[in-house]
Amino acid sequence: MRRAREIDRTSLVAGLVLVAFGVVLLLDRSGALRLTFGTMAPMAFAAVGAILLATGLGRRE
Amino acid sequence: METTSDTPVTPQPDPGPRRLTRSSRDRIIGGVGGGMGRYFGIDPTLVRIGFVALALLGGTGLVVYAAALLLVPLDDEAADAPRSARDRGVAIGVAVALIIAGLVFGSFGFLFGGALVPLGFLVLAGLAVWWLVSGERPSGSPGTVVRRAAQGIGLLIGCGALAVASFFASGLGGGVVVAGIVIAAGAALVAAAFVGGARWLVLPALAIALPLAFVSAAGIDLNGGFGDRTERPATLSELQQSYRLGAGELVVDLRDLELPSGDHPLKVRIGAGHALVLVPDDVCVASSATVGAGGVDVFDRSGGGLDVDWSDGRRAPKDTARLVLEGDVGLGLLEVAHNRSHYDNDHGPWDRYNDANERNAACATAT
Numbered sequence: 001m002r003r004a005r006e007i008d009r010t011s012l013v014a015g016l017v018l019v020a021f022g023v024v025l026l027l028d029r030s031g032a033l034r035l036t037f038g039t040m041a042p043m044a045f046a047a048v049g050a051i052l053l054a055t056g057l058g059r060r061e
Numbered sequence: 062m063e064t065t066s067d068t069p070v071t072p073q074p075d076p077g078p079r080r081l082t083r084s085s086r087d088r089i090i091g092g093v094g095g096g097m098g099r100y101f102g103i104d105p106t107l108v109r110i111g112f113v114a115l116a117l118l119g120g121t122g123l124v125v126y127a128a129a130l131l132l133v134p135l136d137d138e139a140a141d142a143p144r145s146a147r148d149r150g151v152a153i154g155v156a157v158a159l160i161i162a163g164l165v166f167g168s169f170g171f172l173f174g175g176a177l178v179p180l181g182f183l184v185l186a187g188l189a190v191w192w193l194v195s196g197e198r199p200s201g202s203p204g205t206v207v208r209r210a211a212q213g214i215g216l217l218i219g220c221g222a223l224a225v226a227s228f229f230a231s232g233l234g235g236g237v238v239v240a241g242i243v244i245a246a247g248a249a250l251v252a253a254a255f256v257g258g259a260r261w262l263v264l265p266a267l268a269i270a271l272p273l274a275f276v277s278a279a280g281i282d283l284n285g286g287f288g289d290r291t292e293r294p295a296t297l298s299e300l301q302q303s304y305r306l307g308a309g310e311l312v313v314d315l316r317d318l319e320l321p322s323g324d325h326p327l328k329v330r331i332g333a334g335h336a337l338v339l340v341p342d343d344v345c346v347a348s349s350a351t352v353g354a355g356g357v358d359v360f361d362r363s364g365g366g367l368d369v370d371w372s373d374g375r376r377a378p379k380d381t382a383r384l385v386l387e388g389d390v391g392l393g394l395l396e397v398a399h400n401r402s403h404y405d406n407d408h409g410p411w412d413r414y415n416d417a418n419e420r421n422a423a424c425a426t427a428t
Contacts, residue, residue, distance in 0.1 A: 008253070013261075016247065022243035029240055036367075040278035044271060
């Protein structure tokens with residue numbers, strides 16, 4: 001029986017984070033949102049942190 | 062009676078001199094601290110603290126660590142046969158390159174105090190990038206470590222180029238397209254996750270996304286040209302209500318202008334750089350500005366940081382001209398002064414605060 005291919009969680013989490021981050025940036029650039037450093041910095045740090053966390057946890061498995 | 066032992070005394074094999082090796086078990090980066098701690102019989106944590114302290118005090122710690130990483134073998138390798146001639150050649154090549162770099166850069170004071178510190182950080186950054194992308198520790202033979210560091214640095218340079226391109230494209234109005242590329246890269250990563258993954262794509266995607274985020278947060282608009290520009294209207298008809306520059310230095314010199322009493326609106330907009338408005342002594346200036354990242358200096362008042370919302374409302378006495386300045390700066394500095402010489406002298410811009418002329422003296426009251 002053929003085994004299902006294992007999902008690469010790091011790529012999955014990083015991809016989802018980047019899509020969400022990109023959508024926020026798109027809304028800002030199109031004028032629907034007005035982002036400042038006060039709102040953007042936590043989002044950027046959270047995005048990078050989530051990717052690093054996924055990378056680190058992915059290595060432990 | 063004389064007795065002798067029947068068992069022959071077999072001489073113990075000579076263990077040879079104790080060898081300094083990197084530890085393959087007790088390691089954070091390359092096992093240098095663990096190996097040195099074991100060799101000298103001290104706690105490896107103390108060795109690591111020493112490396113960090115030396116790295117902060119002139120950068121010597123980075124150089125010593127990098128040299129140990131290249132030249133000291135792992136303990137697993139020490140038990141094996143001697144290292145290959147190729148690895149030894151790589152190590153010697155790196156050492157020769159460092160010596161040549163030292164001769165090129167001149168004094169060793171500069172070398173250890175200046176050039177090697179960023180070089181050391183670059184090598185460590187390359188190894189960190191390699192670790193992030195490949196998931197493999199930066200250990201192994203010197204040749205392997207050098208190769209991985211070089212690949213990491215190459216990726217880092219490529220991502221740097223992407224980041225610069227993203228910054229300018231976003232600042233010049235292509236932010237929607239750049240955001241679309243980020244979303245597409247994210248979608249590609251999600252799709253690739255089900256067919257083995259594409260971790261190599263994470264770093265380039267971040268290199269595109271983060272500059273766009275910076276441009277968005279700071280509100281940087283690079284349209285309006287690049288370089289240094291000086292505007293010096295001599296008559297009221299030459300005075301525009303708005304001046305704009307993408308990046309560089311914009312000087313609006315109003316000192317030749319005789320402004321009649323009343324309000325005179327002026328907008329100054331700069332994406333990244335320095336905007337300087339020079340006004341006559343007898344003109345009152347009321348100012349407001351938004352600055353993404355940077356500062357505002359209006360005569361003897363100043364403010365700065367991120368998301369700066371500046372307001373300095375002033376009233377002018379009757380029969381006095383008032384310049385109502387509205388500034389918009391993405392990244393940089395907006396300054397208002399009576400005299401430019403304060404920026405050109407050797408003492409720097411802060412010297413202006415000691416000058417009695419640099420006051421908004423034509424205004425009636427401060428609010």
